[in-house]
Amino acid sequence: MSTLGFTISEDQEQFARSARDFGVRRLAPFYKQREREGAFDRDTLLEMGEMGFFGVELPEEFGGLGLDAVTAGLVLEALSESDFNIGQLYVTMSLAGTILAKYCDPEIAAPWLEGLVRGEYLPGIGLTEPQAGSDAGKLAMRAVRDGDSYVLSGEKNSVTFAKQASFALVWARTGTVESRARGISAFLVPLDLPGITATEWEDIGGRAAGRGTLYFDDVRVPASHLIGEEGRGFAQVMQGFDYSRALIGIQCLAVARISLAETWVAAAARESFGKPLTSHQGVAFPLAEAETLVHACRLMCLETLWLKDNGLPHTTEAAMCKWWAPKLAFDVVQTCLLTNGHGGYSSELPYEQRLRDVLGLQIGDGMAQIMKMVIARAYAGRETA
Structure with missing residues (x-):
């Protein structure tokens, strides 16, 4: 530990x-x-x-x-x-x-x-496919070497900024299907190349980011745009995710923290039965519990970033950040929405948008079940977890 x-x-x-x-x-x-x-x-x-x-x-x-x-x-x-x-x-x-x-x-x-x-x-991050999300070793998109280029064919789903991005990191299979993760390579792909089209999804949250699909129809990418070594793309992205998962934890908790700060002020300003709402334990205690959990989770996320800075292993800690922080943030924002009463349910206050936005990161960049599998393997061993 x-x-x-x-x-x-x-x-x-x-x-x-x-x-x-x-x-x-x-x-x-x-x-x-x-x-x-x-x-x-x-x-x-x-x-x-x-x-x-x-x-x-x-x-x-x-x-x-x-x-x-x-x-x-x-x-x-x-x-x-x-x-x-x-x-x-x-x-x-x-x-x-x-x-x-x-x-x-x-x-x-x-x-x-x-x-x-x-x-x-x-x-953009072009990793997920229709039949390959958490199991990235199942990627079907192909990249075939042809002279001084690679020809990319297939599609990438759930690409954030799909129609706003200037370039994407795209993972495709350069090896055999049997090679699974060892046959995956990564490419830097300018998104104005011929053969690339983008569509945008109708999501319930994260609309400014604009998640969508990128289609690659025999797209020629210069061989110089291969990222790292051929067949090593999967390992590269997994190391990157150890960092982004800790950042996602910080991102989600920021929404929880500001929601709590606002709600303490709002609850103190409102009265019920002649007293401020915060004098009632039924109001104050859920907020106090939320502050405790958010504080603890934030420290874990910061520690994970500190481990990265010091060149120490942090895969397990990053997985903890990724499954816990988005769920905790969602629960805290919901508590704040309810504490603000009928006003909280209105779009005039930011809680409904925050709730929809933060929900997406219980899915993106690795679902909770996958994160818990990573943690379990660290403690019980890969063969027994």
Whole structure:
């Protein structure tokens, strides 16, 4: 088991405060508007890029700040309090960016990473398929070498930013079906290549992000756009998910924390039977319990990021973050909605949108059952769990 050993410095706190102030001014007032429009405001993303909010952990050679994962998590948390979907973009940028920076040819990766850091380019993650989600070893999409290109054929489902992304990291089978995960390779694919079409789904939440399907009809991708070694793509993405799962935990808990902060104030201002609502244990105790659980889960997520920064194993802890934090956040936001009474059930307050948005991450990036299997194997062994 890991040992807790991180602290939050004043510099980290200051960066997070800057992100939180920006979120209150520039993100929160337009949270609902972005949902109605079903897209991000590109001017806002460019402004965020200028302020250094994207690519916090990416190397400076690619335009990033070269900071640690804990700092990236704190900035993500501050932004997600104001707009959960901006947080989802941040997580996807971190996942795609760290994979490209570590495994892709630097000359090929540089323009895409620099555009990502500036807020010009949105990335997509092309892993899930109609019959292959958690079991990524079953991927059916093919990538066939043809001279100095690979030809990609198939489809990718549940791609966030499907119609807004400039490029995607796409995983396809270069080996035999029998090779399963060992036959999977990863590619950097510009989404304006001939043969690529995108559709968008009608989701109940996360509408600003715009999840959808990417279709690849004999798409020719330069061989130089292979990420890492052929046949090693599955291992690369699994390592990336250890990071993104901890970030997702922070992202979801940010929504729970801000909902609790608002609800304490609202409950104290309302009276029932001549007393503030918070004087009634039936109101105050559920909120107190929620604060306790959120505090504990947040510490676990931050510790997981600290383990990553120190080069220590964190796969099990990341799985704990991923299954617990989205479920906990959903439950806490629901509690806050109910505590706010008939007003909480209205779209005038943000709880219904937060509830729908956070629900999606009980599915995306690995369902709870898969996360618990990862944890069980760590404690009981792969053969017995």
